[in-house]
Amino acid sequence: MQIERFLLFLLLFFSILLSPAAYTRPDHFFINCGSDTNAIVSGNPNRTFIGDLIYPDSLSFTKQKTKVIINSQISDVLYQTARIFKQQSFYEFDIDTAGIYLVRLHFFNSTDVSTAVFDVSSLSTAQFSLLKNFTILRRSTKDSNSPLIDEFLLNITQGKFSVYFTPQGSSFAFINALEVFLAPEKFIPDNASTPTNKNYSGILSHALQTIYRINVGGEKVTPDNDTLWRTWIPDDGFLSNPSMAKNSTSSSARPNYQGAFTEFIAPDHVYQTAIEKNNTDTSNVTWSFNVSKNSTHFVRVHFCNIVGSSMGSIIFNLYLNGIYRREINPYEMADTLDMPFFLDFVLDSDESGAMNISIGPSENSSEKNAFLNGVEIMEITGESSIVIRLDKSKKIVLLVVGPVVGSLLVCVLAVALFIVLKKRKRTSVKTSVWSLFSGHGGRSSDCKGTDGTINVFQVPNLNLGLRIPFAEIQSATNNFDEKLLIGKGGFGNVYRGKLKNRSKVAVKRGQPRPAIISGDPQLPMEQVNLAEWGLLCHRKGLLETIVDPSIKDQINPNSLRIFAETAEKCLLEDGANRPSMDTVLWDLEYALQLQQTAVYREPHEDSNIDATSGLRLVNVQHLPSLSLQIERDDVPILRDSTTEESFLSASKVFSQLRINHAR
Known part of the structure; x- marks a missing residue:
């Protein structure tokens, strides 16, 4: 009997040890902004909002060019103070446990803050735009004596987590109180x-x-x-x-x-x-x-x-x-x-x-x-951005910040290729061969054609491993100031800017919804999705109608067709069926090669059956063989080799591209 009781005790003891810990409501982070005193807020249990001026080391915030407003006429002590930001500023938290966090922003309307217009964004391992063009007057509740509280749920990893406040133009930003605390485990499913x-x-x-x-x-x-x-x-x-x-x-x-x-x-x-x-x-x-x-x-x-x-x-x-x-x-x-x-x-x-x-x-x-x-x-x-960095040598570096849908990336790559077409200067050649991406200089290896001529290209240095915080992008473009607008497109506007290292950049800011344009009169709807319209024109054999008339005569139809096929694959509904990024880059480079090296045929000679029907290439079997090396950023780097076998092995990597039988 004693043995049975002892075993039962062990069973209960270990079941307690192995069971998941019950959720305990946290006591941080609750911030009384602009204050050097604490505010006790009743609840179950009560919360203590600690003044940001006396908060422990687990919190830091921008202090320069900020000020504090105090309104003792407000009955709720939590809203008697507010911190005012004259430039982009932030609160930064030390997160010790990864998980779903509730982030609440508290605002209280008063004459001191009624003219404020600003954005709020967050930054952990991902960047999100939380509030856009926020103004307390536009969002005020019916009861002017009640605070306005915006709540977000974010998946935050261990480490630094920041909430940025970015004034619009000459305006300012403000915040009365801020909550950042861990929710129960599995509070929101994936x-x-x-x-x-x-x-x-x-x-x-x-x-x-x-x-x-x-x-x-x-x-x-x-x-x-x-x-x-x-x-x-x-x-x-x-x-x-x-x-x-x-x-x-x-x-x-x-x-x-x-x-x-x-x-x-x-x-x-x-x-x-x-x-x-x-x-x-x-x-x-x-x-x-x-x-x-x-x-x-x-x-x-x-x-x-x-x-x-x-x-x-x-x-x-x-x-x-x-x-x-x-x-x-x-x-x-x-x-x-x-x-x-x-x-x-x-x-x-x-x-x-x-x-x-x-x-x-x-x-x-x-x-x-x-x-x-x-x-x-x-x-x-959620909002993501793509940055195109232009250095002094006119090479192009793409910095992908946050998750980006395939169609938007293809659009930006098109912009990059268009710039290359307009800006790069190419040496005179008799014939053309493939130029290959180099991982360390953005320049292809020199390749010899069958007739011994040397072909040298300036190939874009596509560095997809770099990441820039969304907040820095906002700062570089003065929060996407309209004065810095340099172009517009169906997928968003392009702004010029300057990063902290003084690099000049062009930033294309994606729109959260597809662009709508006027379509062909024969289409079933006068207003259609831009991507759908382009694909429909492609399938109906009217692809050339989407080209800007000013450059229509300069575009090789075979190059355009390959580009459209690449875009179509990137827009497939099932992500598993979309091509990998390196495959997309190779296909676009192939389209570029077709554009630059094609021998144009008469309209009646063109064919929709074979993408290379309008192109005369050298015998690519005589190209130098290649070997493949994959580095940490997963960008393929092709190097010269001396064996034909290594070239055949490397060519298998390009799932949709064959040198002697292009799609």
């Missing part, structure tokens, strides 16, 4: 279902901005009554058909939390109230929300069966935007009537900017009822 039943992955690679947090069927939940100091507002203003709904309240003391469904997902108040269907009508209950147009949103819907008479008695349908129906069977999700559960989805908004959520009874239910307890809507945001 993937979720979409209306088409596909899996949306990579959620955590973006910034999520909280748009709505709704306590359905209940009163407002303030931060002092929420487990993570959140605010949940009533659903009254969002019900499209109030007569179809009725409020319900739980009789239980508190919800029966189990497993992953904890009080930190949503507080008791959310799960103890609900809206259920009014049984006197057959229509669904619908809530409508205004969101950003043509944007992607993370949606979490909360349920707790406080209206059913028994387990399994209610089965109902959940509708999202009228195009997605999911049957909800609480019996499959929860063990008891009062056990909370939630579901996550990723939804795209359309041009209307409206998002609808509905509930209605299922034909499989014995009780014709439905219920909903809470809704959270977060916009999936």
